[in-house]
Amino acid sequence: MLGFPESPAMIILKNVTLRRGTKTLLDKTSVTINPGEKVGLVGRNGAGKSTLFGLLNGTLHEDGGDYSIPSQWRMGQVAQDMPETAQSATDFVIDGDTPLLAARNEVFEAEASDDGMRMAEAYMALHDAGEHDAEARAQALILGLGFKVSELHNPVDSFSGGWRMRLQLARALMCPSDILLLDEPTNHLDLDALVWLEAWLKRYPGTLVMISHDREFLDAITQVTLHIDNTKLVRYGGNYSKFEDMRAEQMLLQQATMAKQAEKIAHLQSFINRFKAKASKAKQAQSRVKALDRMEKIAPVLADAEFSFEFAEPQNLPNPMLSMVDTAIGYPPPDDAPAGTPPTVIVRGINRSVMAGQRIGILGANGQGKSTLVKTIARDLQAISGEVTEGKGLNIGYFAQQELDVLRPQDTPLEHMVRLAKEAIANGRSNVPGREQELRNFLGTFNFGGEMVKQAVGTMSGGEKARLVLCMLVWQRPNLLLLDEPTNHLDLNTREALAVALNEFEGTVMLVSHDRALLRSVCDEFWLVSKGGVAPFDGDLEDYQRYLLDEAKRVREEAAAQARLG
Numbered sequence: 001m002l003g004f005p006e007s008p009a010m011i012i013l014k015n016v017t018l019r020r021g022t023k024t025l026l027d028k029t030s031v032t033i034n035p036g037e038k039v040g041l042v043g044r045n046g047a048g049k050s051t052l053f054g055l056l057n058g059t060l061h062e063d064g065g066d067y068s069i070p071s072q073w074r075m076g077q078v079a080q081d082m083p084e085t086a087q088s089a090t091d092f093v094i095d096g097d098t099p100l101l102a103a104r105n106e107v108f109e110a111e112a113s114d115d116g117m118r119m120a121e122a123y124m125a126l127h128d129a130g131e132h133d134a135e136a137r138a139q140a141l142i143l144g145l146g147f148k149v150s151e152l153h154n155p156v157d158s159f160s161g162g163w164r165m166r167l168q169l170a171r172a173l174m175c176p177s178d179i180l181l182l183d184e185p186t187n188h189l190d191l192d193a194l195v196w197l198e199a200w201l202k203r204y205p206g207t208l209v210m211i212s213h214d215r216e217f218l219d220a221i222t223q224v225t226l227h228i229d230n231t232k233l234v235r236y237g238g239n240y241s242k243f244e245d246m247r248a249e250q251m252l253l254q255q256a257t258m259a260k261q262a263e264k265i266a267h268l269q270s271f272i273n274r275f276k277a278k279a280s281k282a283k284q285a286q287s288r289v290k291a292l293d294r295m296e297k298i299a300p301v302l303a304d305a306e307f308s309f310e311f312a313e314p315q316n317l318p319n320p321m322l323s324m325v326d327t328a329i330g331y332p333p334p335d336d337a338p339a340g341t342p343p344t345v346i347v348r349g350i351n352r353s354v355m356a357g358q359r360i361g362i363l364g365a366n367g368q369g370k371s372t373l374v375k376t377i378a379r380d381l382q383a384i385s386g387e388v389t390e391g392k393g394l395n396i397g398y399f400a401q402q403e404l405d406v407l408r409p410q411d412t413p414l415e416h417m418v419r420l421a422k423e424a425i426a427n428g429r430s431n432v433p434g435r436e437q438e439l440r441n442f443l444g445t446f447n448f449g450g451e452m453v454k455q456a457v458g459t460m461s462g463g464e465k466a467r468l469v470l471c472m473l474v475w476q477r478p479n480l481l482l483l484d485e486p487t488n489h490l491d492l493n494t495r496e497a498l499a500v501a502l503n504e505f506e507g508t509v510m511l512v513s514h515d516r517a518l519l520r521s522v523c524d525e526f527w528l529v530s531k532g533g534v535a536p537f538d539g540d541l542e543d544y545q546r547y548l549l550d551e552a553k554r555v556r557e558e559a560a561a562q563a564r565l566g
Contacts, residue, residue: 009070010034011056011179011207013233017064018051025051027231028065033224035178038201038208040218040240043228045463045491049211052228053181056209069179073207076177078185079168082161088153089167093138096171103129140556141170144200146193146366149559162188173200179207186214187488191514192365192548199549213492215240216516290520308497309445309470311505314479318391319356321480321508322377326351327386329369329376343384346372350386350534352527354480359502359509361519363537363544364529365551370512371401373529374484377510397478399469399486401512409458413448413468414439416457420472446471462489470498479507487515516541 011033018026025048033039041049054060055067057077085092095101103126110122130137139152145166151159156167165188172180182201186194194217201208201221212218218225218240225236225243236243328348333341346369354360354377364370375381376388378398400406407416417439443453446467457465466489473481481502487495499521502509513519520541528537528544537544 011070012068013055013062013065014067015065016055016062016067018048018055018060019063020048020051024231026228026233029231029233030065031226031233031235033207033209033226035207036205037224038204038222039210039224039226040222040243041209041211041226041228042218042240042243042492044493045461047228048231049228050183052233053183053209053211056179057181073178074176075179075181076172076175076206077181078165078172078183083156083164083168086155086157089142089147089156089159090135090138090152092156092167093142093170093174094134096174097130097134097138098175100126100129100131100134103131136560138170138174139559141173142167143556143559144193144196144552145170146190146196148367149555149562152559166193169197177206179209180204182208182210182212184211184213186212186217186514189514190366190370190485191363191516191544192552194514195545195548196552213487213490213495214515214517215492215495216520308500309474310501311474311481311507312477314395314477314507316393317356317479317507318393320391321354321356321358321394322388322390323353324350324383325387325389327376327388328384329372329381330384331372331381332384345384345532347529347532347534348385349532352534354508354510356479356508357506358525359523360511361523361526362510362512362529363526365548368529368531370529371484373534374398374482374510374512375400378482394480395476395478396480396482397473397476398482399473399484401484401488407457407465407468410456412454412456413443413471414453416468416472417443417475420475424476442475443471446474463491463494466490467494474501481505481507481509481511483509484512485514486511487513487518 013029013031015028015030016026017024017028041052043049051060055062056069057075061067083092087095103122107119107122107126110118113119142152143149147163147166156164159167169185169188172182185197189197194214198217198220201210208221210218210222220239222239223237225238225240227234227236227243227247236246238246327350328345329350330343330345330347332343350373362370362373372381376383378396378400380398380400411419414436418436421439440453443449448468448471457468460468466486470486486498490498495515495518499518502511502518502522509522511519511523526537526539526544527534539547
């Protein structure tokens with residue numbers, strides 16, 4: 001770190017150049033981040049966001065220019081490795097508090113030294129480090145991120161990968177810090193955990209720099225946006241929507257660019273007008289109108305995006321698409337369970353119909369059965385009792401939460417599409433395009449051009465894999481789209497493209513998502529999966545967030561009451 005002898009209490013980049021291999025990601029760019037600022041770092045995939053994080057956390061060094069960060073600042077960040085330990089969830093998160101850990105070690109050594117003065121100082125330091133409420137602090141973080149009270153003392157190894165990454169996040173939040181670096185913190189979260197994290201980060205007193213593809217999350221937390229654009233860091237005062245507004249205004253001034261975008265903007269405008277006309281007086285529909293108004297305002301930015309796609313018109317639209325009568329859903333007993341073990345019922349007494357053209361957002365706190373409902377409709381799970389009747393010609397397109405795991409890492413995008421085409425012919429659906437050149441052309445519309453169609457999927461990024469799954473989904477010409485967290489690996493541009501495509505889709509959409517901007521712009525009604533049932537939710541997403549925060553508070557109070565009794 002050069003050039004700043006007095007080390008001012010702010011982050012300064014002065015004419016910084018950053019390269020990865022032969023590629024220059026930042027070229028002689030300058031920016032300042034002040035103490036206590038909450039900064040959203042945005043830019044296209046590959047622009048250099050993660051590389052800039054590497055500079056901030058010290059794992060990379062500038063290739064030119066000067067970079068300074070206050071040496072006394074304590075840094076918090078989420079470890080990217082998957083933890084492998086038999087430690088309990090609570091103890092694992094407590095160990096994230098490094099000053100507390102150091103104070104505990106000093107007490108241990110002081111007691112061994114038999115030095116009374118050292119012991120007194122060590123106990124005082126341990127108290128100052130927060131030993132008295134460490135367990136309560138750790139458990140509040142764990143519960144806030146969606147774990148159950150019964151899981152607080154389960155070994156870390158007993159959780160799946162996504163839940164272990166939540167524990168890594170809790171551990172980072174547990175550590176006292178002056179600057180917090182968060183790279184896609186919402187990727188493994190559902191909406192209730194996201195709402196809790198948002199509230200926590202709003203209260204965070206330090207400097208926050210965050211990469212996120214969740215527009216509403218960025219809007220709620222950040223007051224500064226750093227945009228990596230053409231190897232420069234451009235600082236905007238304001239959150240992501242404010243940045244987009246300012247950028248749209250700049251682009252409107254560039255008439256040459258606008259001429260090229262005119263056709264795309266006209267297309268956007270037509271669907272905005274069409275769907276605004278359809279909206280009813282319901283709260284959810286009004287929320288959707290506002291989201292479409294927003295799209296209208298930032299049309300130049302959307303039109304400039306490098307990627308867009310659309311769903312083909314479904315060949316038929318059964319009505320109703322499906323109906324559930326007195327249906328119970330859940331999981332069958334495990335294969336090694338004793339004979340006669342009953343299935344596990346998650347939700348019962350479902351009496352709902354899904355009609356042609358509906359756009360339903362499925363809400364519910366973590367563990368209430370949202371994904372179980374979607375899996376049952378998708379035929380991945382059988383209903384435990386009652387009737388599920390499908391309309392004639394129902395063709396489901398299903399994006400599962402673990403859909404990326406279903407891709408074959410050694411196969412190429414073209415091989416995935418060829419296999420889909422063969423399955424379609426075997427199932428009597430030979431009217432979909434299936435010749436190799438047709439499949440190549442189709443992949444090209446999803447930015448899989450040239451040699452990429454022959455690249456092993458295992459070598460691709462999460463965003464590229466998600467785009468391939470979307471491509472496979474669109475190719476099947478579904479009339480009912482079931483989407484369970486489809487945005488986990490999508491950048492902001494692709495999320496916007498998905499919102500536009502879903503709005504233009506003529507069939508039915510059922511959506512589970514923690515991306516509120518997507519829910520808001522696509523859905524005009526909500527179902528709430530809660531307390532073992534499914535019912536219409538009459539409020540909008542603001543009402544739902546309040547409901548989630550109340551639920552989380554209730555769970556924390558129950559946990560505290562149990563701890564007092566225990």
